Amino acid sequence: MTTETPARTLSRQQLIDLYRLMLLTREVDNRVRILYRQGKVTGGVYSQLGHEAISVGSASALRPTDILAPMHRDLGAHLVRGMDLRQILAQLLARDNVYTGGRDNALHIGDQHLRVIPQISHLGVSIPVAAGAALAARQRGEDSVALTYVGDGAINTGDFHEGLNFAAALRLPFILIIENNQFAYSTPLSQQTALDQLVRRASGYGVPGVRVDGNDVVAVYEAVAAAAERARVGDGPTLIEAVTMRMRGHSENDNASYVPKELLEEWGARDPIERMERQLLDEGMMSPDDAARLKAEIAAEVSQAADWAEAQPLPEPESAVAGVYAEGE
Amino acid sequence: MTTETPARTLSRQQLIDLYRLMLLTREVDNRVRILYRQGKVTGGVYSQLGHEAISVGSASALRPTDILAPMHRDLGAHLVRGMDLRQILAQLLARDNVYTGGRDNALHIGDQHLRVIPQISHLGVSIPVAAGAALAARQRGEDSVALTYVGDGAINTGDFHEGLNFAAALRLPFILIIENNQFAYSTPLSQQTALDQLVRRASGYGVPGVRVDGNDVVAVYEAVAAAAERARVGDGPTLIEAVTMRMRGHSENDNASYVPKELLEEWGARDPIERMERQLLDEGMMSPDDAARLKAEIAAEVSQAADWAEAQPLPEPESAVAGVYAEGE
């Protein structure tokens, strides 16, 4: 891997925040998988295990005025951004919730004020959409940047190409992160493309390409921060490949027997959260007590949120037909 | 331009054939534009001026069993392949003809026996289709290659991406030629992409990329012959960028006032046919008399074909509703 370790520019507090947000992401994911096994989650569950550093690190490098279009393994980005955890869990439990009112599932949520653009299931679609958001920012004289994500499978959709090229041709303030977790459902990278490194795609669009260790949250943060800076001064898009491993099945009803065990072991040893924790402890930025306290706080927060979500009502049947169209002008 | 002049492997006869086919293409194009000005052509006319070397050189490098999917500036490829000139002209005149019976226009023609796949107007579409033809060849144990083309604008369609990646991932015997004529309708290359050279797209797919002077028919031939050889031995696709200039408007009702005059002058001086003619004369492969005779023959052939086409009936109105579906199993 060609990762360069960048000069450390993050404060202790920032590092601890990254750690905390990854922990939170992991805890939510664990909880959701428990709820799923209990039969309480409606619809598929796409585990975030392995993606915490990419999702948290990237979203943390943005400003609140920047635009974010997460994909299905970006719970972390939602949480960084301040999307409401209780509402997110209510959404997964098919309860009435502020985001979709139970009309849509998974992380198909967004918020106009938080500048989070909702994804849909169709992969790749968010790329042109986020490029358009970047265009709007430029038109409105803002110095905002738009960031979106794509999997190692979905890089082969037409929308990846049209969207990234559109952003490049118009030199838009746009960042695209490939979350390369080495599998697209059951299909390994080697059957998706003839590429050894996905970052090679960058040169086909005339944009810089950066490859980072996707399990190193600081590396992800730094890469995105640098890309955002470039974007803000008008230097156009950046393509970032963040390499990780999908640590569970495609969704929770996939046992992923097609994944070689060694791969999981290898990447299990590189767990992004444990790694960060070791660093913080080793460098004396955090004590074991601090860590334990943090984990307990997070566990409590997630428990409460899950309880709240479970207590929410299902949506009213009558609400099914309302709101297809926006009112007025 | 990074063209390397390859070792000359073509015989005198082959070179003269290339010259003759370019001349024929040019003469047909001239004739069609005259017919257009006379109001006899129905629909748009997309001039081939500037594309003769690419179209003729590439198609000539294939075997008859190879598969060809031409685009709208590939009259030359059709003629190389043995598509019927009289029928092509009848098609442009909206007459009854064997290819579409007047149901479709322009060069939207094909022939199953000649292995020419018909294009449609929607650009990029032929790329996945030709990749599929290459797949079929492999499945059937043939050593055929499939070749298709795309413009410098249409390289930005989703189908370019999906098709080329599909061929690369499956390592299909596939060749894609970008006919870079520097404009897509009115849009210059600089607004289509952020690339200096379109061949850079190749590295995003893990396939070799070759850039040739698109006004040098031999260079085009050699590049395609080499790519075909690679494809036949199982080494997968090649992307070739052939650089030329569109010497007329997008279609004949576009005066192309947006094109800088100097560009046309510069490229006019590099006319592929005049260049080849000079070479053949200089190298003593052809006498001025030979050239004159060839031109006269071609003029006569095209005149006769045009007369024949003009004499063909328009299709019968009743035929409009037949043949939407193929019969039988």
Next chain:
Amino acid sequence: MAEVTYLEAIKTGLREEMQRDESVYMLGEDIGVYGGAFKVTAGFLDEFGPMRVIDTPLSESAIVGAAIGSALMGQRPVAEMQFMDFITCGFNQIVNMAAKMHYRNHLPVPMVIRGPSGGGTHGGPFHSQNPEAWFAHTPGLKVVAPSTPTDAYGLIKSAIRDNNPVLYFEHKYLYRRLKEELPGRDYTVPIGKARVAREGTDLTIYTYGWMVEQSLLAAEQLAGEDTSIEVVDLRTVHPLDKETILRSIEKTSKALIVHEDTRTLGVGAEVAAILAEEAFDMLDGPIVRVTAPDTPVPFSPPLEQAFLPNAEKIVAAARRLAAY
């Protein structure tokens, strides 16, 4: 005020909306320097600058997707398809991302996709299609198809001001063919409202687009045979104006549906289904459709003429139905 063509009416509407609201902008292929394949946006680049008149790469899905993204940020994009036939390349963005956004996420997506559709110009199978029915079948979209310069003018304004994705089908055959004097700058035509283009008592023709002209010609001819035809110009093909549709059948009791699009599941099928369900008691005869047959649009003039509905075919069908 001087009379303007259908094309100039669209252009005027677009320009006035651009002037009125800074967030309105245009994107598409060759719309800037070139002014568009049909010159609908000629001069716009000079007037509004490259930030609001954007020549895009040849990427319909990116055009639509970018329009959606910018609309979510408060812009009001107007995306041009060079020909409406090419809208199929942006299909997924339209039907899945744009159409469902408000229902799923309460987020408005104010955007317009517009461009030339329809036949009559020997454009062949890929430059002559009428792709409105696919979108009329898609909840969350609005679909309009003006038949006159005045409606073209009023509807482009309403489309731009609407908070939903609106597909605006121009008819290229009408571009330079029809002329009318335009009403004032404040004029709009409400989306969702049909228009009685001609009053009559014996039979109603429900139609839209180019076929309004042909239906009016047919009605005029039949007036000479003492058959009084009402012509309802649907204008908005989705959502349909049921009220006007039903009000007319109440008066005439006979329905002839005319459209240029192919027959099966063309917009006329929905009109017929509505009438057969909600106006069954009022019907005095079968609901007849005059449409293109179920084939691609053929290129050669005699074939295209055989394919297209026209006044003559409408007259023949109306005569039979009136006599029923």
Next chain:
Amino acid sequence: MAEVTYLEAIKTGLREEMQRDESVYMLGEDIGVYGGAFKVTAGFLDEFGPMRVIDTPLSESAIVGAAIGSALMGQRPVAEMQFMDFITCGFNQIVNMAAKMHYRNHLPVPMVIRGPSGGGTHGGPFHSQNPEAWFAHTPGLKVVAPSTPTDAYGLIKSAIRDNNPVLYFEHKYLYRRLKEELPGRDYTVPIGKARVAREGTDLTIYTYGWMVEQSLLAAEQLAGEDTSIEVVDLRTVHPLDKETILRSIEKTSKALIVHEDTRTLGVGAEVAAILAEEAFDMLDGPIVRVTAPDTPVPFSPPLEQAFLPNAEKIVAAARRLAAY
């Protein structure tokens, strides 16, 4: 012979056609090693090898395009959409390249696009759609939607043997729900032929897909109220079997159309339009449609239940219509 599920019936049909004809092959996402998201092709890679069971990149347009190209070379591809919702990403290849090829160029494009569609499994707006009507509106395509294991078996064979592009809509709710004994290997169900799933005299329900089951339940219930319902399973939704449609209305004089797809310009609109035009004299009541409302498919169970038609809603409508 043992009873098999709807899913196993499809699988058996596919396998037998692969065995029968070397030119039949399959391509799609995760169909090989994994055997498909619903395991329809489990074991195929082992049996037929990687040249005939191809795991593709995540590229629906390339999947469809490659299928077309190979079909033009004499292969008989069967392309899987992981969910039929994703067919919108290959839309242009289907409606412009595949559908129009034979009309324009006399070249047959023998190919099948198949995959799971429909709701009832809380899949949400993007894993529950019924996208058949867009294609039923497109000349040059054939569209089938089997409702039983036997029809699923017979239709997949006919679809593969047909020389045209056929869209084969499986219903994921039926996959493991219905069981039947299959007829012998030579059995096929002709494309273009509807099936009278239940005979009756008072009213005809025209339906297809999952709603056949629900309509039969409704008919059974109404039989207890002395209303005799005929249920016509369209099976092929394009081109429609007019003969069977008209023969049934001749008998019952009342038409209820039921489909799971949304209302406006769903396939039912065409059935209604055909009846209103060609069977007007026979009708003794309005043509009523029971369909999903014009919204995306909502996710949460109570919403989805409100959205989906079912036996109860059919009974209510049929009762009203029978009493008309």
